[in-house]
Amino acid sequence: MPHMIPEITEKIKFIYVENKYAESYFIPIDTWAKSEIKKVLEACSKVNNENEIEYLVEDMGIKDVSQYEVVEGYGCRLTAPGFLDCTDWCVFDTVEECREYLQEAFEICSYCGEDMPEDDSNNCSNCNGEYYNSKKENNIC
Numbered sequence: 380m381p382h383m384i385p386e387i388t389e390k391i392k393f394i395y396v397e398n399k400y401a402e403s404y405f406i407p408i409d410t411w412a413k414s415e416i417k418k419v420l421e422a423c424s425k426v427n428n429e430n431e432i433e434y435l436v437e438d439m440g441i442k443d444v445s446q447y448e449v450v451e452g453y454g455c456r457l458t459a460p461g462f463l464d465c466t467d468w469c470v471f472d473t474v475e476e477c478r479e480y481l482q483e484a485f486e487i488c489s490y491c492g493e494d495m496p497e498d499d500s501n502n503c504s505n506c507n508g509e510y511y512n513s514k515k516e517n518n519i520c
């Protein structure tokens with residue numbers, strides 16, 4: 380069993396936040412309590428409400444916010460069940476794009492998190508999940 384396993388959300392809202400150091404984060408909106416979500420969405424829909432947003436995302440450890448917007452999509456990351464370890468969220472329009480990203484960024488099976496083999500097999504030996512074509516395409520030169 381791999382230590383880190385892939386997690387893909389339903390289509391949900393995220394707040395995309397950028398800080399003054401050009402670091403960016405996607406924060407799933409359900410990370411906040413219900414009362415806070417309302418405040419965040421209200422603040423995002425108003426121009427010149429940066430103080431409120433900064434205050435809310437500072438609780439998430441993000442300082443010096445320079446830009447933010449509400450985006451909707453499928454979030455993906457790797458998590459270690461039972462531990463606090465996880466990678467940052469990435470958000471895409473489709474589940475397929477999430478799987479492709481997970482596979483390419485971490486070289487793992489996007490279903491179970493098992494390391495990808497060196498050979499060019501099409502399916503994961505652990506869960507039989509299908510690999511994305513990009514791996515094969517990259518090998519054709």
Ligand SMILES: [Zn+2]
Nearest residue numbers: 488491503506
């Ligand atoms: Zn697998």
